[in-house]
Amino acid sequence: MKTAKFQLETLTCPSCIKKIEGTLSKMDGVENVKVLFHASKVKTQFDESTVQAEELKETIRKLGYPVLSTKVS
Incomplete structure (x- = not known):
């Protein structure tokens, strides 16, 4: 889990x-x-074997919210 x-x-x-x-x-x-x-932050926990942080970022962007930075841990 990431x-x-x-x-x-x-x-x-x-x-x-x-x-x-x-x-x-x-x-x-x-x-x-x-x-x-x-x-103005979004925190998510996700299973990296199913979805990637880049996909989450792109989904947020498509909703109309520019992502300024991403941190994955």
Whole structure:
């Protein structure tokens, strides 16, 4: 199990939380998703044998939220 932290541009509305968490949590291999609204960060735990951090990043980007940086541990 890996953890990825994505730094986004500033989130502007609380509905962003549901949009990001809802979409990522439906992806195969994603165990946990938490959006930190005031910090504009997304933390996820995922199974790297099923999904990669780059796929998660691309999904966030497609939702309309530019990812400024990614940390995987």
